[in-house]
Amino acid sequence: MKTVVITGSSKGIGLGLASEFLKxxxxxxxxxxxxxxxxxxxxxxxxxxxxxRVAAQACDVSSVQQLRQLWEAAQHAFGTVDIWMNxxxxxxxxxxxxxxxxxxxxxxxxxxxxxxxxxxxxxxxGMIKQGSGQIYNSxxxxxxDMVLNGLSIYGATKRAGRYFTESVAAEIEGKPVQxxxxxxxxxxxxxxxxxxxxMSPEQREQAKTVYNIMVDDVExxxxxxxxxxxxxxxxxxxxxxxxxERVAAYMQDEQRMTRDIFNKxxx
Amino acid sequence: MKSAVITGSTKGIGLGLARELLKxGCSVxxxxxxxxxxxxxxxxxxxxxxAEKVAGCPCDVTDYSQVQTLWGTARAAFxxxxxxxxxxxxxxxxxxxxDLPTDLIAPAVDTNMIGLMFGCQVAxxGMLDQGSGQIYNMxxxxxNDMIVPGLSTYGATKRGVRYFTxxxxxxxxxTPVKIGAIGPGIVITDLVLEDLRRMSPENREExxxxxxxxxxxxxxxxxxxxxxxxxxxxxxxxxxxxTSEKANARFEDPAYLERDLLSKHGV
Numbered sequence: 001m002k003t004v005v006i007t008g009s010s011k012g013i014g015l016g017l018a019s020e021f022l023k024x025x026x027x028x029x030x031x032x033x034x035x036x037x038x039x040x041x042x043x044x045x046x047x048x049x050x051x052x053r054v055a056a057q058a059c060d061v062s063s064v065q066q067l068r069q070l071w072e073a074a075q076h077a078f079g080t081v082d083i084w085m086n087x088x089x090x091x092x093x094x095x096x097x098x099x100x101x102x103x104x105x106x107x108x109x110x111x112x113x114x115x116x117x118x119x120x121x122x123x124x125x126g127m128i129k130q131g132s133g134q135i136y137n138s139x140x141x142x143x144x145d146m147v148l149n150g151l152s153i154y155g156a157t158k159r160a161g162r163y164f165t166e167s168v169a170a171e172i173e174g175k176p177v178q179x180x181x182x183x184x185x186x187x188x189x190x191x192x193x194x195x196x197x198x199m200s201p202e203q204r205e206q207a208k209t210v211y212n213i214m215v216d217d218v219e220x221x222x223x224x225x226x227x228x229x230x231x232x233x234x235x236x237x238x239x240x241x242x243x244x245e246r247v248a249a250y251m252q253d254e255q256r257m258t259r260d261i262f263n264k265x266x267x
Numbered sequence: 268m269k270s271a272v273i274t275g276s277t278k279g280i281g282l283g284l285a286r287e288l289l290k291x292g293c294s295v296x297x298x299x300x301x302x303x304x305x306x307x308x309x310x311x312x313x314x315x316x317x318a319e320k321v322a323g324c325p326c327d328v329t330d331y332s333q334v335q336t337l338w339g340t341a342r343a344a345f346x347x348x349x350x351x352x353x354x355x356x357x358x359x360x361x362x363x364x365x366d367l368p369t370d371l372i373a374p375a376v377d378t379n380m381i382g383l384m385f386g387c388q389v390a391x392x393g394m395l396d397q398g399s400g401q402i403y404n405m406x407x408x409x410x411n412d413m414i415v416p417g418l419s420t421y422g423a424t425k426r427g428v429r430y431f432t433x434x435x436x437x438x439x440x441x442t443p444v445k446i447g448a449i450g451p452g453i454v455i456t457d458l459v460l461e462d463l464r465r466m467s468p469e470n471r472e473e474x475x476x477x478x479x480x481x482x483x484x485x486x487x488x489x490x491x492x493x494x495x496x497x498x499x500x501x502x503x504x505x506x507x508x509x510t511s512e513k514a515n516a517r518f519e520d521p522a523y524l525e526r527d528l529l530s531k532h533g534v
Contacts, residue, residue: 064369096438097384098391102331105384113427114376117420121372124365142430152434153384160380160427163409167419171363
């Protein structure tokens with residue numbers, strides 16, 4: 001059975017992906033820089049699937065050393081690493097650049113872009129040696145070139161990450177390794193809620209309008225993403241949940257056009 | 268007349284721009300990480316132009332406080348900063364990701380993205396306070412989505428720069444501060460020559476042909492870029508030396524098909 005490593009899998013989409021891969025019978029290596037949360041999820045997973053299919057390794061993706069340790073831990077636990085997902089990512093406070101705390105800039109860039117490059121290099125080197133494997137990098141707002149006041153830093157890291165993945169796909173053409181991206185759409189997670197919470201009132205109203213129509217649950221999106229990943233053989237593939245067709249369908253969906261999902265979150 | 272600051276301006280395109288802006292009557296504050304280089308070029312430029320219009324300040328753009336000091340130095344010297352060009356960047360040789368020395372990654376991302384973002388934040392804050400100003404971000408390979416295997420990391424930072432500039436243009440929309448992008452095209456630099464020398468004979472021949480047709484010297488490109496900057500274009504402007512029309516025209520022009528920029532460099 002396939003072994004999957006997922007960075008940033010102690011919550012949100014990463015956790016959702018991990019759960020779905022476990023349901024499909026895969027081995028999963030949990031990872032996060034939030035050690036306690038990660039261990040909590042690891043224990044939960046063990047109690048459901050048994051210890052044989054689960055491992056956990058704390059990792060701050062902005063450290064290539066820790067990513068190498070993550071690779072080694074995965075290899076030690078399961079022998080081969082078949083799928084590596086660079087999912088870990090953080091957002092900046094949604095405010096114009098000049099109103100953002102300067103420290104957010106290196107934090108976001110070093111996690112989302114430097115960490116992505118490191119993670120890709122570590123997995124790629126390991127997989128070339130292994131003779132097989134697939135890497136998936138997570139897209140996010142900005143990957144498709146959309147801009148939004150307040151998300152310049154995050155968006156730039158996501159656009160750069162998508163370009164990076166396409167470029168690496170060109171580099172590995174012909175090798176027994178594939179790389180691609182997953183685009184989970186707009187998912188209701190703490191990440192999203194925190195973001196909305198920190199917005200200015202006008203921004204929040206605008207965001208809520210769009211999100212009420214477009215948002216999906218982790219449980220809706222991750223099974224589909226996992227299925228697509230498991231059947232993919234193509235190098236350079238983009239696995240996109242929120243396609244233009246889906247957006248069009250959502251805008252005709254009366255339930256979505258009238259609901260208020262933020263009320264119960266106090267927003 | 269206008270006061271300009273250019274990061275990474277003791278050599279290459281940055282220095283070329285400094286000279287052209289001085290020719291255009293601007294006051295210029297040059298900068299780089301090397302205090303010795305800054306001093307040397309301040310002296311050189313002061314001899315060639317009006318020494319009263321030249322200032323210098325060593326600055327590592329990856330250190331926010333140094334970027335603030337650069338702003339402060341320019342402002343103290345000339346009263347205000349009208350033009351701020353984030354030009355400082357690290358180029359990487361063409362090396363496939365799995366062979367790329369890992370310790371080259373962080374400096375490139377730190378300088379090309381974080382340093383650029385710091386520069387934008389300092390300049391935006393200062394210019395909003397001043398009531399006016401133009402910020403320019405230097406593009407490069409990757410900005411227009413073109414992929415060249417071996418340049419994934421560098422290209423990703425430059426794709427990020429293009430996105431970031433567009434996102435900031437959106438954020439600055441209703442303010443008196445403007446931001447734009449500068450694309451210098453392919454410029455003959457030491458790194459380009461080094462890369463050519465290291466290539467296999469077949470790859471070198473292919474690259475030689477392309478570079479002889481598409482590349483230019485700093486002396487050719489800098490005057491055009493400076494002139495466009497001094498026209499004070501709209502927010503969100505994109506000043507491009509090489510366009511696809513120009514490129515296509517060159518492929519049909521005997522003057523370019525027979526051009527030889529490289530022999531004199533021993534390539």
